[in-house]
Amino acid sequence: MSDIRTFSTRRVEALTDGVFAIAMTLLVLDLHVDALGAVHSSGDLWRALTDIKSSILSFVVSFLLLGSMWAVHARQFEFIKRADRTLITINTFRLLAVVFIPLTTSIAGNYTDTVLGRVLFPVNFFLLAAVSYYEWCYAVSPAHDFASGLSKSDKAYLAVRNQAIVALSFLVIFVAAVVGEVAFVLFLLTPLLGRSRLQRPATRDA
Amino acid sequence: MSDIRTFSTRRVEALTDGVFAIAMTLLVLDLHVDALGAVHSSGDLWRALTDIKSSILSFVVSFLLLGSMWAVHARQFEFIKRADRTLITINTFRLLAVVFIPLTTSIAGNYTDTVLGRVLFPVNFFLLAAVSYYEWCYAVSPAHDFASGLSKSDKAYLAVRNQAIVALSFLVIFVAAVVGEVAFVLFLLTPLLGRSRLQRPATRDA
Amino acid sequence: MSDIRTFSTRRVEALTDGVFAIAMTLLVLDLHVDALGAVHSSGDLWRALTDIKSSILSFVVSFLLLGSMWAVHARQFEFIKRADRTLITINTFRLLAVVFIPLTTSIAGNYTDTVLGRVLFPVNFFLLAAVSYYEWCYAVSPAHDFASGLSKSDKAYLAVRNQAIVALSFLVIFVAAVVGEVAFVLFLLTPLLGRSRLQRPATRDA
Amino acid sequence: MSDIRTFSTRRVEALTDGVFAIAMTLLVLDLHVDALGAVHSSGDLWRALTDIKSSILSFVVSFLLLGSMWAVHARQFEFIKRADRTLITINTFRLLAVVFIPLTTSIAGNYTDTVLGRVLFPVNFFLLAAVSYYEWCYAVSPAHDFASGLSKSDKAYLAVRNQAIVALSFLVIFVAAVVGEVAFVLFLLTPLLGRSRLQRPATRDA
Numbered sequence: 172m173s174d175i176r177t178f179s180t181r182r183v184e185a186l187t188d189g190v191f192a193i194a195m196t197l198l199v200l201d202l203h204v205d206a207l208g209a210v211h212s213s214g215d216l217w218r219a220l221t222d223i224k225s226s227i228l229s230f231v232v233s234f235l236l237l238g239s240m241w242a243v244h245a246r247q248f249e250f251i252k253r254a255d256r257t258l259i260t261i262n263t264f265r266l267l268a269v270v271f272i273p274l275t276t277s278i279a280g281n282y283t284d285t286v287l288g289r290v291l292f293p294v295n296f297f298l299l300a301a302v303s304y305y306e307w308c309y310a311v312s313p314a315h316d317f318a319s320g321l322s323k324s325d326k327a328y329l330a331v332r333n334q335a336i337v338a339l340s341f342l343v344i345f346v347a348a349v350v351g352e353v354a355f356v357l358f359l360l361t362p363l364l365g366r367s368r369l370q371r372p373a374t375r376d377a
Numbered sequence: 378m379s380d381i382r383t384f385s386t387r388r389v390e391a392l393t394d395g396v397f398a399i400a401m402t403l404l405v406l407d408l409h410v411d412a413l414g415a416v417h418s419s420g421d422l423w424r425a426l427t428d429i430k431s432s433i434l435s436f437v438v439s440f441l442l443l444g445s446m447w448a449v450h451a452r453q454f455e456f457i458k459r460a461d462r463t464l465i466t467i468n469t470f471r472l473l474a475v476v477f478i479p480l481t482t483s484i485a486g487n488y489t490d491t492v493l494g495r496v497l498f499p500v501n502f503f504l505l506a507a508v509s510y511y512e513w514c515y516a517v518s519p520a521h522d523f524a525s526g527l528s529k530s531d532k533a534y535l536a537v538r539n540q541a542i543v544a545l546s547f548l549v550i551f552v553a554a555v556v557g558e559v560a561f562v563l564f565l566l567t568p569l570l571g572r573s574r575l576q577r578p579a580t581r582d583a
Numbered sequence: 584m585s586d587i588r589t590f591s592t593r594r595v596e597a598l599t600d601g602v603f604a605i606a607m608t609l610l611v612l613d614l615h616v617d618a619l620g621a622v623h624s625s626g627d628l629w630r631a632l633t634d635i636k637s638s639i640l641s642f643v644v645s646f647l648l649l650g651s652m653w654a655v656h657a658r659q660f661e662f663i664k665r666a667d668r669t670l671i672t673i674n675t676f677r678l679l680a681v682v683f684i685p686l687t688t689s690i691a692g693n694y695t696d697t698v699l700g701r702v703l704f705p706v707n708f709f710l711l712a713a714v715s716y717y718e719w720c721y722a723v724s725p726a727h728d729f730a731s732g733l734s735k736s737d738k739a740y741l742a743v744r745n746q747a748i749v750a751l752s753f754l755v756i757f758v759a760a761v762v763g764e765v766a767f768v769l770f771l772l773t774p775l776l777g778r779s780r781l782q783r784p785a786t787r788d789a
Numbered sequence: 790m791s792d793i794r795t796f797s798t799r800r801v802e803a804l805t806d807g808v809f810a811i812a813m814t815l816l817v818l819d820l821h822v823d824a825l826g827a828v829h830s831s832g833d834l835w836r837a838l839t840d841i842k843s844s845i846l847s848f849v850v851s852f853l854l855l856g857s858m859w860a861v862h863a864r865q866f867e868f869i870k871r872a873d874r875t876l877i878t879i880n881t882f883r884l885l886a887v888v889f890i891p892l893t894t895s896i897a898g899n900y901t902d903t904v905l906g907r908v909l910f911p912v913n914f915f916l917l918a919a920v921s922y923y924e925w926c927y928a929v930s931p932a933h934d935f936a937s938g939l940s941k942s943d944k945a946y947l948a949v950r951n952q953a954i955v956a957l958s959f960l961v962i963f964v965a966a967v968v969g970e971v972a973f974v975l976f977l978l979t980p981l982l983g984r985s986r987l988q989r990p991a992t993r994d995a
Contacts, residue, residue, distance in 0.1 A: 182390060182451040184800060189398025189601075192807025196815065197402065199888045201410075204819075204895035213905035216896070231885065238881035242874070245800040256448070263444035267437065270405045277410035278422070287419035388596060388657040395604025395807075403608065407616075462654070469650035473643065476611045483616035484628070493625035594802060594863040601810025609814065613822075668860070675856035679849065682817045689822035690834070699831035 177253040177317075183262055184248050190266045191241045197273045198230050198237075201280070229280035229292075232355055233272055236296060239358070240269070243303055243336065246329070250318035251310045258317065261306045268299035283351050293347040293354065297340040304333040383459040383523075389468055390454050396472045397447040403479045404436050404443075407486070435486035435498075438561055439478055442502060445564070446475070449509055449542065452535070456524035457516045464523065467512045474505035489557050499553040499560065503546040510539040589665040589729075595674055596660050602678045603653040609685045610642050610649075613692070641692035641704075644767055645684055648708060651770070652681070655715055655748065658741070662730040663722045670729065673718045680711035695763050705759040705766065709752040716745040795871040795935075801880055802866050808884045809859040815891045816848050816855075819898070847898035847910075850973055851890055854914060857976070858887070861921055861954065864947070868936035869928045876935065879924045886917035901969050911965040911972065915958040922951040 206226075207219040220227075244265075254262075275292040282288025310317040311326055318326075339357055346354035412432075413425040426433075450471075460468075481498040488494025516523040517532055524532075545563055552560035618638075619631040632639075656677075666674075687704040694700025722729040723738055730738075751769055758766035824844075825837040838845075862883075872880075893910040900906025928935040929944055936944075957975055964972035 178451055178455055182394060182454075185391065185394040185803065186398055186447060186451075188800060188803040189395055189604075189807055190402055192601075192804055193399055193402040193811055195884070196808055196811040196888050197406070199892060200815070202892050204892065204899055207896075210900050210903065210906070213903045216900055216903055216905045234885055234888070235881060238878075238884070241804060242877050242881075245796055245804075245877075248800075249796055259448050259451075260444075263441060263448075266401070266444070267440055270402050270440070274405060274408050274410065278413075281410055282416050282422055285416065285419045285422055287422045288416070384657060384661055388600060388660075391597065391600040392604055392653060392657075395601055395810075396608055398807075399605055399608040403612070465654050465657075466650075469647060469654075472607070472650070473646055476608050476646070480611060480614050480616070484619075487616055488622050488628055491622065491625045491628055493628045494622070590863060590867055594806060594866075597803065597806040598810055598859060598863075601807055602814055605811055605814040609818070671860050671863075672856075675853060675860075678813070678856070679852055682814050682852070686817060686820050686822065690825075693822055694828050694834055697828065697831045697834055699834045700828070 177255045180248055180251055180254050183254055187244055190269055194269050195234055195237050198233050201277050226280040229276050232352055233276040247307050250321050253317045265302045271295050286348055289351045290348050293344040300337045300340040304337050307333055383461050386454055386457055386460050389460055393450055396475055400475050401440055401443050404439050407483055432486040435482050438558055439482040453513050456527050459523045471508045477501050492554055495557045496554050499550040506543045506546040510543050513539055589667050592660055592663055592666050595666055599656055602681055606681050607646055607649050610645050613689050638692040641688050645688040659719050662733050665729045677714045683707050698760055701763045702760050705756040712749045712752040716749050719745055795873050798866055798869055798872050801872055805862055808887055812887050813852055813855050816851050819895055844898040847894050850970055851894040865925050868939050871935045883920045889913050904966055907969045908966050911962040918955045918958040922955050925951055
């Protein structure tokens with residue numbers, strides 16, 4: 172009977188890959204040649220491109236952040252082998268947070284001089300990180316245990332990594348309120364954080 | 378000889394996942410930063426966002442409904458193992474109903490003060506639900522039996538679940554004609570309906 | 584050595600599914616709510632929708648034709664197990680013909696009163712059908728034989744089916760020059776044609 | 790422990806196929822029917838189409854180049870069986886170079902009379918080729934050896950092929966600065982180059 176109530180995760184992965192791929196590519200639609208205006212020389216073109224410099228930067232930051240949130244999904248579903256209706260619903264809300272990113276990125280690029288304009292994108296990203304973590308918690312909870320092949324120390328490591336992203340993205344909301352998108356450089360700390368934690372359980376296991 | 382007339386369903390799933398992913402992401406294109414107009418402060422931006430509140434709501438409702446119709450497809454094709462030319466044609470019409478959703482969502486968001494404007498989106502959704510159910514009936518009909526590994530009680534359960542969605546979405550057309558997109562809260566009843574039915578065959582099987 | 588020069592076809596299929604899914608969904612972008620103009624009542628909305636009736640029809644025809652050309656690809660690659668660099672290049676040209684469809688569909692919808700406007704879409708479709716057939720010929724040619732598991736009569740049947748589509752789409756160019764997109768109803772003949780051929784080799788094999 | 794730090798490459802391939810498919814299809818959005826202006830006869834339509842001839846050519850060139858860079862990715866990941874966090878990060882930067890292609894293609898089509906306008910697209914393409922090569926080097930480096938099933942001579946052949954594309958695309962930057970996008974005909978040399986190298990290791994192996 173369990174068969175009919177749970178799904179293989181293959182299609183969840185395919186839909187998720189599709190939504191991430193499209194959201195990441197749609198970001199660039201905001202950078203359109205029409206925004207460059209009248210151009211008569213290489214100098215004009217250069218000035219036009221530097222004028223939309225902050226949009227280009229917003230785009231690159233959002234692209235890389237979406238790329239890393241995709242990697243979080245890929246890693247989680249490397250271990251999650253089955254899904255039930257609730258997990259798929261959580262995943263749909265996660266994708267909802269993904270498709271809002273192009274809009275909040277535009278807002279961040281255009282209204283960077285207002286507090287709300289600076290804050291909406293990090294709030295969106297925080298919600299994405301929070302739902303991502305919640306989906307993982309649901310999947311590995313003893314009640315469902317959709318990631319059965321995973322050792323305790325590995326589970327702990329992955330939980331900490333996900334928590335770190337949620338905590339960092341929460342912190343970024345407040346830093347971004349003051350300094351804008353530059354706040355996302357804080358995410359360069361994630362690998363350091365993750366790597367140091369990784370060593371410890373590894374040695375304990377051995 | 379049956380080999381050359383039937384297909385594996387892997388590619389049908391891939392095309393379907395792609396079309397759902399794109400339709401779900403295209404919905405957000407209607408929410409564009411240009412619609413926000415002149416913004417000089419956080420207060421301006423907040424007012425601009427509340428002005429497009431009904432568009433945002435339409436988008437979220439459509440996104441979640443498409444997500445749940447995708448889950449219906451995923452569940453059906455968890456069991457459908459082969460496809461013939463007719464099944465693929467039915468599936469193409471199903472995808473046609475999917476790609477109309479962004480247009481009818483726009484109409485619902487913009488012309489909510491006319492009856493036709495309120496009705497087109499639920500009609501589109503009803504057609505999607507009806508074709509979805511028809512595809513399932515075709516696949517499990519004794520003549521084709523593309524879902525051979527399924528017990529009788531499971532088949533009955535899935536049929537009822539699909540019928541419930543068709544019936545509810547038909548009902549929503551009339552409720553939406555009066556109250557607008559709020560009518561879709563009726564869909565929150567689906568899981569209740571499904572769950573109660575699920576228990577009964579399960580106990581009978583045991 | 585053959586390993587490094589040929590590919591598995593899994594990724595060719597994934598790229599193709601993606602391009603078809605996007606092209607099919609992009610078609611609908613032409614049907615935008617902005618085109619409906621000022622609407623104050625259900626009557627206004629109905630008139631606005633009937634005004635873009637020919638665009639809606641163009642869209643539906645193109646969608647269904649792309650869906651059937653996708654099915655041709657799916658069927659071919661049900662049998663093609665390996666690909667070399669040349670096959671991938673042919674496939675890229677095939678996808679090029681696919682992504683031109685949204686543009687030529689727009690042209691067909693907007694310039695239906697000029698011969699060239701009526702002819703460009705069927706020409707595009709004919710080129711797509713011709714490249715599709717050429718790719719199949721390349722794959723099953725004795726020199727490469729990428730579809731080795733296929734009996735002779737099955738190969739003959741699939742070749743005839745592909746030829747029929749090429750011939751019909753060539754015919755449609757001339758009929759469309761006179762009567763417009765209605766010419767595509769000729770494609771309703773394809774299944775008849777295919778089905779009658781299918782019986783004969785089947786009986787001969789038995 | 791290695792399991793939790795490396796991924797299967799299946800999802801990396803799926804995201805990459807999605808991004809390539811969308812970028813390749815988005816290119817065509819620049820060729821829109823609105824750009825054709827007022828058309829009253831077949832003659833008008835023909836003139837309108839020849840007016841956007843250089844945009845159509847830019848589009849076709851970019852499409853075929855993206856198609857060939859996709860084939861490079863497909864071939865590399867035919868051999869790369871596992872991925873770690875760093876490989877995924879490199880792949881994300883590779884996709885970033887892909888999604889910039891529609892923008893730089895537009896610039897190439899619109900500002901072909903300025904040096905900077907002619908140079909940005911080849912620079913983008915060169916960066917894509919360079920990251921592609923770097924990803925391959927990282928994957929086959931003895932430290933990671935994610936492509937273990939590959940003979941030495943095959944590795945050498947694939948390295949040379951990748952280097953040839955990087956070198957050619959670097960050369961094209963300078964030729965394009967003078968003659969524009971026509972410079973990309975130089976890429977027709979790649980197969981020649983690759984084929985001649987392929988014979989040699991083959992005979993040595995035998």
